[in-house]
Amino acid sequence: MTDALPSGSSAPTVLRIILGKRLKELRERSEIRVDVAAKALRVNHLTIRRMENAQVGLKVPYVKELLRLYGAGDGEIAEFIAMAEQANEPGWWYPFRDALPDWFRAYVSLETDAEVIRVYEPHYVTGLLQTRDYARAVIAAGFPNESEEELEHRVELRVRRQELLERADAPTLWVVLEESALRREVGGPAVMRAQLDRLAEAAEMPNVTLRIVPLAAGPHPGTGGHVTYFRFHERELQDIVYTEVGLTSAVYLDQRPDVVTHLEALTRVSLLSSEHVPDPGTYLHNLRKEFDK
Structure with a gap:
């Protein structure tokens, strides 16, 4: 059996889960390896994995850099950033x-x-x-x-x-x-x-x-x-x-x-x-x- 979500104190919102999956899809579609994406951000490859698995919040500068690396257009980047900012907001609870x-x-x-x-x-x-x-x-x-x-x-x-x-x-x-x-x-x-x-x-x-x-x-x-x-x-x-x-x-x-x-x-x-x-x-x-x- 596999944990679908982290069950710790940084439990993700549903929107963050969706955006993480989209980031992964864009990376794979552009055929960019995890280590290459990590190098572009100057972070450990685990950071990329955690972003894609909704285990950490989505830092807007990181998201922008990754989207450019993955070949996203300006409109797609703007829409994604708006959703990322919303995903980082606290839930009603x-x-x-x-x-x-x-x-x-x-x-x-x-x-x-x-x-x-x-x-x-x-x-x-x-x-x-x-x-x-x-x-x-x-x-x-x-x-x-x-x-x-x-x-x-x-x-x-x-x-x-x-x-x-x-x-x-x-x-x-x-x-x-x-x-x-x-x-x-x-x-x-x-x-x-x-x-x-x-x-x-x-x-x-x-x-x-x-x-x-x-x-x-x-x-x-x-x-x-x-x-x-x-x-x-x-x-x-x-x-x-x-x-x-x-x-x-x-x-x-x-x-x-x-x-x-x-x-x-x-x-x-x-x-x-x-x-x-x-x-x-x-x-x-x-x-x-x-x-x-």
């Missing part, structure tokens, strides 16, 4: 950077720019569909030593992420939840009732599909853990799969065999959920009654 683990920063960028997001969640309601109270209870459990102010900062970030579902160009969100995630009481019965109501409302949104896998469905390909699949409009961005590794790291995959394997698993689990729970709305309504007791 920058004020929340202290609340974002290093390995999760790239996720927020991908989520913000994705055309399609498919999620399998075995433990909790997925973050994009959590109520504020539910999110607070989940986050408090994961960060038991943080102050009230720090917890609220993390909750606000999660709520802000959800705004993408209301955009004019909102992504298609396809979520498969395990029954165990819905039966796990988080924050008390009142919080759970509100959360189940939120899920029922979300399931009626035109860009949201909700599926539920009951415990009676038995073993299936998704039992390995949380998976998120991203698809994008931009031709330069291949599909990307995100999986968490333990409590403190994650892997971003873009190699086709890895992506296909995870996508097939997501599809099978989704079909299984449809067979066992064809009407998620009715299921949520009935489950809500259990939290009335």
Whole structure:
């Protein structure tokens, strides 16, 4: 398996990923080797690789020099530079950077720019569909030593992420939840009732599909853990799969065999959920009654 993106503190924006790929395409099209490009900038060849792989910011003087070397015209250079300057600007989540683990920063960028997001969640309601109270209870459990102010900062970030579902160009969100995630009481019965109501409302949104896998469905390909699949409009961005590794790291995959394997698993689990729970709305309504007791 291969990391598609660096998961460290310099997590790239989607635009930087696109520009890095374009730089690589231009270099290869002009048949210029990495060491030759590095020599033109008087840098190590690894700097060129990091620029092409979106592992570092794009310094405008470097970009200009490379584009001239690669034979780009004035108009193409001007357009590229404008995009590079935009790519170097902080994302909307920058004020929340202290609340974002290093390995999760790239996720927020991908989520913000994705055309399609498919999620399998075995433990909790997925973050994009959590109520504020539910999110607070989940986050408090994961960060038991943080102050009230720090917890609220993390909750606000999660709520802000959800705004993408209301955009004019909102992504298609396809979520498969395990029954165990819905039966796990988080924050008390009142919080759970509100959360189940939120899920029922979300399931009626035109860009949201909700599926539920009951415990009676038995073993299936998704039992390995949380998976998120991203698809994008931009031709330069291949599909990307995100999986968490333990409590403190994650892997971003873009190699086709890895992506296909995870996508097939997501599809099978989704079909299984449809067979066992064809009407998620009715299921949520009935489950809500259990939290009335």
